[in-house]
Amino acid sequence: MDNSKKKKAALKNSKNGNSIKKSEIKKEKWELKLYVAGQTPRSLAAFSNLKKFCDEHLKGQYKIKVIDLLAKPQLAKGDEIVALPTLVRKLPQPIRRIIGDLSNVEKVLVGLQMKSRNGFYK
Amino acid sequence: MNKNSTRIKKVKLPTLKKSSTGINGFDEITLGGLPQGRPTLVSGAAGCGKTLFAMEFLVRGVTQFNEPGVFIAFEENAKELTENAASLGFELEHLIKSKKLIVDFISIDRSEIEETGEYDLEALFIRIDYAIRSIGAKRIVLDTLEALFSALPNDFIIRAELRRLFRWLKDRGMTAIITAEKGVNTLTRHGLEEYVSDCVIVLDHRVSEQISTRRLRVLKYRGSKHGTNEYPFLIDDAGFTVMPITSVEMEHKVSNERVSTGVKKLDDMLGGKGYFRGSSVLISGTAGTGKTSLAASAAIVFCSNNEKCIYVSFEESKAQIIRNMGSIGLDLKQWESKGLLKFYNSRATHYGIEMHLAIIYKMIVEFKPGLIIIDPLTTFLSVGTFMDVKAMVMRLVDYIKNNGITAVFTSLTSGGSSLEETDVGISSLIDTWLLLKDIEQNGERNRGIYILKSRGMRHSNQVREFLLTDNGIILREVYLGSAGVLTGSSRIVQEKMDEEKFIESQLEIDNLTKNLQRHKRVLEVRVEELKAEYESMEDEVIRKIKLNKDKLQRRKKEREQIAESRKVGANGSESKRKGG
Numbered sequence: 001m002d003n004s005k006k007k008k009a010a011l012k013n014s015k016n017g018n019s020i021k022k023s024e025i026k027k028e029k030w031e032l033k034l035y036v037a038g039q040t041p042r043s044l045a046a047f048s049n050l051k052k053f054c055d056e057h058l059k060g061q062y063k064i065k066v067i068d069l070l071a072k073p074q075l076a077k078g079d080e081i082v083a084l085p086t087l088v089r090k091l092p093q094p095i096r097r098i099i100g101d102l103s104n105v106e107k108v109l110v111g112l113q114m115k116s117r118n119g120f121y122k
Numbered sequence: 123m124n125k126n127s128t129r130i131k132k133v134k135l136p137t138l139k140k141s142s143t144g145i146n147g148f149d150e151i152t153l154g155g156l157p158q159g160r161p162t163l164v165s166g167a168a169g170c171g172k173t174l175f176a177m178e179f180l181v182r183g184v185t186q187f188n189e190p191g192v193f194i195a196f197e198e199n200a201k202e203l204t205e206n207a208a209s210l211g212f213e214l215e216h217l218i219k220s221k222k223l224i225v226d227f228i229s230i231d232r233s234e235i236e237e238t239g240e241y242d243l244e245a246l247f248i249r250i251d252y253a254i255r256s257i258g259a260k261r262i263v264l265d266t267l268e269a270l271f272s273a274l275p276n277d278f279i280i281r282a283e284l285r286r287l288f289r290w291l292k293d294r295g296m297t298a299i300i301t302a303e304k305g306v307n308t309l310t311r312h313g314l315e316e317y318v319s320d321c322v323i324v325l326d327h328r329v330s331e332q333i334s335t336r337r338l339r340v341l342k343y344r345g346s347k348h349g350t351n352e353y354p355f356l357i358d359d360a361g362f363t364v365m366p367i368t369s370v371e372m373e374h375k376v377s378n379e380r381v382s383t384g385v386k387k388l389d390d391m392l393g394g395k396g397y398f399r400g401s402s403v404l405i406s407g408t409a410g411t412g413k414t415s416l417a418a419s420a421a422i423v424f425c426s427n428n429e430k431c432i433y434v435s436f437e438e439s440k441a442q443i444i445r446n447m448g449s450i451g452l453d454l455k456q457w458e459s460k461g462l463l464k465f466y467n468s469r470a471t472h473y474g475i476e477m478h479l480a481i482i483y484k485m486i487v488e489f490k491p492g493l494i495i496i497d498p499l500t501t502f503l504s505v506g507t508f509m510d511v512k513a514m515v516m517r518l519v520d521y522i523k524n525n526g527i528t529a530v531f532t533s534l535t536s537g538g539s540s541l542e543e544t545d546v547g548i549s550s551l552i553d554t555w556l557l558l559k560d561i562e563q564n565g566e567r568n569r570g571i572y573i574l575k576s577r578g579m580r581h582s583n584q585v586r587e588f589l590l591t592d593n594g595i596i597l598r599e600v601y602l603g604s605a606g607v608l609t610g611s612s613r614i615v616q617e618k619m620d621e622e623k624f625i626e627s628q629l630e631i632d633n634l635t636k637n638l639q640r641h642k643r644v645l646e647v648r649v650e651e652l653k654a655e656y657e658s659m660e661d662e663v664i665r666k667i668k669l670n671k672d673k674l675q676r677r678k679k680e681r682e683q684i685a686e687s688r689k690v691g692a693n694g695s696e697s698k699r700k701g702g
Contacts, residue, residue, distance in 0.1 A: 042240060
């Protein structure tokens, strides 16, 4: 039950998930969008948390796009954004939304379906 | 001193500005509409029409007041809303295309969302702000904000953000409607009333005795008077109609114009001219006394004057009324086809009483009739308790009178109860009360009519017999004699007897006159006879007198002759005398 070090791509290889290593999810490309409103401390915190998280868990296979809704309010509708900051995982499917400043790494893992809610690997 | 007085003069209390909703009747309850630039909470259980109320507020805002609006939907998407609004006769697509209305569906799927630290709802603000700015909206609807509570995990954040949201909407001067689901024992499930406290409207959809009625109540309205009762409302293809029937004031317009009842003799009974325009007329009576016929004849009078008339019938269908009234020479069909007469037929039990009255109210507003007939008023008793019915009917009568509409109500008096009492207890509201009565006598029933009261005019105290003939309604004077009041065949018998008596005595007089004349002629003959007799007697006397006279004269002459002859002998005469 050593949670923090084990992780896995969302859908693939779920049956033998326990033995999967970081390198095995490399094939998948992650496309992430971070919605924020201006350069508030919370937005900045979210961005740095996300960056840290990705570097740790998805090194080299992710792409982050930051969208400032103050500048482009019309984009809020597309991804049904209500709360800020919101991280949207566009790829891999299905779309996932994570709200908050991403300070809780556990929950980010769950939110991105890298880990099931009850703590077990998928 | 001077300063003070000028200051007092200057003070002009700012009153709350209101945004007219354009919803039938609602603006009257709230004396102008929703508070302008403030949020209003519309709360109610599922299916009471919150969304439609809000939608109508927006659509009317665009179409009637040229105020663009934004509809933020959390539960239904734009397509669904458009379809739903179409059922009210609102075409959203057109409004959306012409940039007068924005429907923004915000879907939040709880299963897709994970909370990972602090957040706020700034994006919601941004979206709303964007929508408002893109069309210059003045009105906004948030339907149902509570979806946020189920979609987002942190209540504290949502509450804080909602408070900020309402403040923000207020600062922007948006007239807003926030809908909320009713909680079990609370106004709203999530206590939204805490944040929206300027105006709270509660919609209700209650079922009592298997009949459902929608009701609306203004629970709270800061800075404004408002009607506090529960008002029935209805939703139909023309949108919302709230019936503001409880008027506080008694400011009925009064008319001195008189309107015929349609029955000449009845007009005569009512001071010769009929009842007052704008008055309420009650025709009460037991079954089959001719209430409907009398009401229909009043309708004919109005229609022939080119005035509109609404006929509300709870017992007969339109076709049946037209046929039945046709049988006594009252042609309702022609007026119906000319659009002057409108029927509303409905089973009383089809809706609750409030609903009926709301429908009637709506018809009055739309059709603007001069006369409304409700036949019979007592049917309402089958859909409500006595107190309910009484209260509602009073409101209706009040409303009708306030609008200067003449009303004819019929009331069925159930057998056994006092005739001077209506089952719905509204006699005090009635200006003219006609009582129809069965007079049972000699094995037959006849109709009698009399005027129980008629405010503000001379009226007859007589009972009249009421006949329904092929040519309409005819009133006959009943026979009032030593045998009491006679009607029907006994009246006819009595009248025949009277007639015979009259003829008899007429004959007698004729005879006497003839006799007298004969007698006169006889007498005249006799007078002639006597006259002739007299004349003959007179003639006789004259003749005799004349004869005598002649005799005397002759004798005198003779004597003179003799004397003469004696003188001739000189003293002859003396000697003769001597000698004599």
